[in-house]
Amino acid sequence: MAPSTTLSIFLFSLLLLSSLSNAQSPRKPKAFIFPINKDDTTNQYYTNIQIGSNSTSFNVVIDLGAKFAWFHDLNYFNAASSYRPILCGTQQCRIANGVGCIFCYLSPPVPGCTNNTCSDYALNPFTGTQVYSGLGQDVLRVYSTRGDQYRVNDFPFQFSLPVLRQGLSAATAGLIGLGRTRISLQARLASTFKIRQKFALCIPSSGNNNGNMIIGQGNYKTPFEEISKKLLTTPLIRNPVSTDMNEVIGNLTAEYFINVKSIRVGEKTLSLNKTLLSINKNTGAGGTSIRTVRPYTGLHRSIYTALINEFVKAAAAKNITRVSSVAPFGACFDSKTIASSKTGPQVPIIDFVLQSNSVYWRFYGSNSMVRVSDGVICLAFVDGETNLTGPSTSIVVGGHQLENYLLEFDVASSRLGFSSSLLLRDTSCSQFRAT
Numbered sequence: 001m002a003p004s005t006t007l008s009i010f011l012f013s014l015l016l017l018s019s020l021s022n023a024q025s026p027r028k029p030k031a032f033i034f035p036i037n038k039d040d041t042t043n044q045y046y047t048n049i050q051i052g053s054n055s056t057s058f059n060v061v062i063d064l065g066a067k068f069a070w071f072h073d074l075n076y077f078n079a080a081s082s083y084r085p086i087l088c089g090t091q092q093c094r095i096a097n098g099v100g101c102i103f104c105y106l107s108p109p110v111p112g113c114t115n116n117t118c119s120d121y122a123l124n125p126f127t128g129t130q131v132y133s134g135l136g137q138d139v140l141r142v143y144s145t146r147g148d149q150y151r152v153n154d155f156p157f158q159f160s161l162p163v164l165r166q167g168l169s170a171a172t173a174g175l176i177g178l179g180r181t182r183i184s185l186q187a188r189l190a191s192t193f194k195i196r197q198k199f200a201l202c203i204p205s206s207g208n209n210n211g212n213m214i215i216g217q218g219n220y221k222t223p224f225e226e227i228s229k230k231l232l233t234t235p236l237i238r239n240p241v242s243t244d245m246n247e248v249i250g251n252l253t254a255e256y257f258i259n260v261k262s263i264r265v266g267e268k269t270l271s272l273n274k275t276l277l278s279i280n281k282n283t284g285a286g287g288t289s290i291r292t293v294r295p296y297t298g299l300h301r302s303i304y305t306a307l308i309n310e311f312v313k314a315a316a317a318k319n320i321t322r323v324s325s326v327a328p329f330g331a332c333f334d335s336k337t338i339a340s341s342k343t344g345p346q347v348p349i350i351d352f353v354l355q356s357n358s359v360y361w362r363f364y365g366s367n368s369m370v371r372v373s374d375g376v377i378c379l380a381f382v383d384g385e386t387n388l389t390g391p392s393t394s395i396v397v398g399g400h401q402l403e404n405y406l407l408e409f410d411v412a413s414s415r416l417g418f419s420s421s422l423l424l425r426d427t428s429c430s431q432f433r434a435t
């Protein structure tokens with residue numbers, strides 16, 4: 001055979017090989033999609049995951065501020081042949097930033113009880129219960145926005161104790177974290193598939209409709225692509241002191257904070273103690289965080305009181321009749337005295353003003369009010385004294401105020417993009433899809 005023929009056969013085989021391997025490995029993904037459901041009984045938002053060699057599927061509560069995933073699911077336990085503990089001293093343990101090492105002996109070892117295992121505290125944000133246990137990893141099956149299936153081979157989580165499930169929606173077996181750690185869901189997807197660490201949340205207002213979460217750089221279906229091009233943005237701030245009492249290493253919080261500079265009701269700016277609005281760099285107190293695991297925005301008592309007083313005054317000016325309060329809410333109204341519109345009951349508008357007077361997050365009636373009974377609706381903000389994440393965060397923006405906005409958490413550039421109420425555009429999170 002002439003040398004040139006050998007060369008072309010060689011080149012041909014190379015071409016053939018490379019086209020074969022292209023055909024076998026799926027397209028490089030740009031973004032992944034996860035459904036978001038709401039449990040109307042608990043007001044918890046959850047998604048579905050498929051994990052392990054048998055792809056056990058169950059629901060997990062979405063926690064924007066949690067460090068990692070944890071769950072207790074017996075179907076997974078019984079089929080978990082592919083579970084591997086994260087051992088102490090390994091690179092994965094450093095990435096997980098576990099606080100210690102546990103030694104648990106069972107023969108054969110089972111998920112949650114393995115020897116020499118990297119461990120951390122898992123927190124149930126509803127009960128405050130924490131479980132210190134080993135971390136493990138298994139294959140997580142995920143779907144790209146184009147519908148292809150991919151595997152994350154070493155997705156980290158804690159297989160936890162049943163006690164940690166108390167207080168979770170009955171539809172769920174655990175929780176998935178989207179916090180600012182290296183082992184949160186979006187951090188693992190970004191690192192595994194070399195995509196941007198960014199996620200879009202569109203949280204539905206009822207269990208009858210799914211919203212979606214899109215992790216990565218996705219293209220959205222009309223009208224969301226246009227909406228996403230006009231988002232206002234604000235810096236995501238990192239509290240230098242953890243709001244989680246067990247976080248000893250590094251002390252940075254996993255939670256997302258934004259800088260709310262003032263609050264307006266109608267045209268009136270509330271007179272607030274400004275110290276409460278910024279984060280104290282030494283104690284971590286103050287500031288504004290965003291949590292999907294709080295049903296309503298909790299406010300430091302002095303902010304709460306100022307908001308209620310001004311709102312009641314502004315409502316009275318619109319001839320809205322106040323009625324007896326219904327706990328935990330501090331201001332309730334006769335809904336027959338309130339007109340309605342596509343953005344919900346026509347009540348005074350509430351603005352969270354961010355870095356400048358022209359950048360604000362506006363809450364119309366659908367986000368500021370909640371119906372508690374026939375004929376009675378209440379201002380859906382609560383006294384945060386008893387329901388704050390950390391001991392002393394001043395404002396914790398909760399789920400009711402996050403529904404039906406397009407929110408883009410660009411962790412890579414530490415910016416939050418947010419739309420105005422989707423109801424203004426005659427759409428809602430139940431329509432949020434990728435192309």
Ligand SMILES: *[C@@H]1O[C@H](CO)[C@@H](O)[C@H](O)[C@H]1NC(C)=O
Pocket residue numbers: 053054078079
């Ligand atoms: C897991 O999947 C394998 C292969 O499909 C099957 O043989 C096995 O019975 C499954 N185990 C459980 C506990 O479902």
Ligand SMILES: *[C@@H]1O[C@H](CO)[C@@H](O)[C@H](O)[C@H]1NC(C)=O
Pocket residue numbers: 103105115116
């Ligand atoms: C547990 O792991 C430690 C550290 O690697 C080792 O010294 C010990 O022998 C192990 N114990 C058992 C029962 O395997």
Ligand SMILES: *[C@@H]1O[C@H](CO)[C@@H](O)[C@H](O)[C@H]1NC(C)=O
Pocket residue numbers: 248249250251
């Ligand atoms: C964590 O916070 C504690 C208490 O504020 C402080 O003593 C410690 O030095 C901090 N650790 C790090 C690594 O920043």
Ligand SMILES: *[C@@H]1O[C@H](CO)[C@@H](O)[C@H](O)[C@H]1NC(C)=O
Pocket residue numbers: 273274275276
């Ligand atoms: C404002 O809040 C800070 C932090 O809680 C507090 O130390 C200070 O006394 C407050 N100032 C006033 C005027 O109430």
Ligand SMILES: *[C@@H]1O[C@H](CO)[C@@H](O)[C@H](O)[C@H]1NC(C)=O
Pocket residue numbers: 317318319
């Ligand atoms: C409120 O009611 C008073 C008396 O009925 C009326 O004069 C006024 O125009 C009303 N205001 C609004 C904003 O509807």
Ligand SMILES: *[C@@H]1O[C@H](CO)[C@@H](O)[C@H](O)[C@H]1NC(C)=O
Pocket residue numbers: 294295296328382386387
């Ligand atoms: C506040 O927390 C308690 C439990 O600590 C819970 O029962 C209650 O529903 C919470 N209230 C709100 C408005 O989140």
